[in-house]
Amino acid sequence: GLLLAALLVSHMLLTKEGVTSMPICPNGSVNCQLSLEELFDRAVKLSHYIHFLSSEMFNEFDERYAQGRGFIAKAVNSCHTASLTTPEDKEQAQQIHHEDLLNLILGVLRSWNDPLIHLASEVQRIKEAPETILWKAVEIEEQNKRLLEGMEKIVGRVHSGEVENEIYTPWDGLPSLQLADEDSRLFAFYNLLHCLRRDSHKIDNYLKVLKCRLIHDNNC
């Protein structure tokens, strides 16, 4: 019930095209179930929002701290989620089973839970960090939690059978965010934000693909 209310509220906040009519489950009702379509709609909106915030945050950080430092030259970086084998092109995304894809999405979201918490706290220690970056870090962390909950709900609906082992990649980048050397520390942030932008884009894409496949039968 709480999740549904949270999803409902966040969906209403995120709806940019105005008020969209959707069946509303009143708070506290037990038997109320959102349709899968609704769940997917909201999940897609959340993921789009998270990606949008990540993109903006990365651009702002790049503009403010990364100019002239040659970070882009070192762009061959690896994200901590690289160990998760996610589809890298449309073909692979088409071929993967939707349950696997959902699990992968969940895995990525879980793997980002920890880093996002630390990002929100560590970014405040950056010298003269703009308010917008600080705010976005906190917002992304919150929205990611909500998306995680929503995805778990969807997975619960969609999954037939047992839930597989949870996919998860631990993150060990906290020390790099706390380096004494400012250059190294800022590069660590740059990397992390770059990875966040990429992974949020991945998740957004996967969810849209799933939505079109499952809900609209490949005819979005």
Added chain:
Amino acid sequence: DLLQWPQISKCRSPEMETFSCFWTAGNFYNLTVPRILQLLYKKSNEEDWKECPDYITSGQNSCYFNASYTSVWTPYCVQLASKNEVYDKKCFSVDEIVLPDPPVHLNWTLLNTSQTGIHGDIQVRWDPPPTADVRKGWITLEYELQYKEVNETKWKELKPRLSTMVPLYSLKTARDYEIRIRSRQRTSEKFGEFSEILYVSFSQIGIGCDHCTEEVEFPWFLVVVFGVCGLAVTVISVMLSKQPRLKMLIFPPVPVPKIKGIDPDLLKKGKLDEVNSILACHDNYKTQLYIDDLWVEFIELDIEDPDEKNRASDTDRLLSEDHLKSHSSLGAKDDDSGRASCCEPDIPETDFSASDTCDATSDSDQFKKATEKEEDLLCLDRQDNDESLPSLANTDLQRQHRSTQSENSHLWAPFGGSIESPHPSVHSQISNQNSLASTDFYAQVSDITPAGRVVLSPGQKSKLGRAQREGCTEQNFTMDNTYFCEADVKKCIAVTSHEENEPRVQEQGYNEDGYFTTESLTTTVANLGASTAAPPSSEMPVADYTSIHIVQSPQGLVLNATALPVPDKEFNVSCGYVSTDQLNKIMP
């Protein structure tokens, strides 16, 4: 020609499934051996640089990576090189370089037209670019539509939207329009290329109206004309309206300069006594009584003005703390006394020395008449006390009139005040003017008691004046410091000297400022009989301050003063003014 290095201009993926890189060759040619440029690429998780798989599909100086070579979220690096040299390098990931193709199949349909047929609404539809796989949700596009009239230059933009159709409202059916659309990936910032232009012409579907070519514009002219007329009508009606309130509301009366209690008409008609009375009662004028340049008038007026006899002596009033009705004059006198200290440098050069008669005229033009009148006054005073009153009143008024003209109207306020009931009081006061304690308008402050009371030296002018008639010797001069008008002293001494057959007093011996110490005067008087060798030019005792006189004496005196008998008494130069005569006396 600028030397241009070969460089990678851009890398672009239209649908997030393939991508191409483009470069410019530059003009850095070794003409003998044409250079062969290669594009090498490397994925982030690979070690070796590989060569471009397809140089042809995307055109010249391009490299095309098909779907098998494209990994969307994998970082790539490409470099432009030839044999040994690397000219340019770029690193990116495919999801960052998505620039969709333009939308296709633009068309429009009429929604409806306005009743007049002048305006119409249309709906524009299009299809997403064919390369972009929107149906499977692999890529999400948003579109921006721009439109304009055919002969305009600036495009109007609509907000980017996800849907592939959009209505356009209120287009003019008489005009033709152009529409173009471009798309971008939803979370990107950059748009792809514009689509082909769609032409909208209402006449083609037969709803364009011929007579609609004239544009119905807002009738500004009519609005202005009617607005002005209405406003004029309103204004005129308000002005003519009998309702004073309404009139006052819209046309508030402009305040004219006005002094409370004074009727400007009164001033015009010249009823000066009334005006004077009003002015006298005006408290505001009290403060203006003692401006420096009016000092002289005060002084002159002061001499033997019978008007002053109208009032009790200053000292009397001060010491008894009586408040006369002309309180302003009392206050004036107080201030006066305070200011009438010795160091008064700018005493005007009225020349009392012109004659010892009452025709004496002063040098100063400004005070000429006043002086005359004063002399007149004195003469009148001497001649006939009673008769002097009307003339006094007249002269006073005239004096006041002059001073009014010279913005000294307030100066005469005391007199004006006294003139209010001139005749009886003059009589009574004149008759009472015999006490030793009565002073002139001025009295010197000799001391200030610890209690804060002012102790005045009683003036002797009136005495002196009276002495003129009664004989100066009869006067019982006090030995206090007192101010005497020069003319008074002059006359007194003239009388005295005449009586005692003593050296004549030349005219220029008079002190212009007219202040003498009683001491000096007394001494002089006393000495008049005793001294036979008193220089003719300096008979008058020197007061605490003397004025600068226009030198007439052969001695070229700066000050016109009388010599004090220095050995006999202390020469009190309180102000520091010393006449040459005095000096000569001091230093034999």
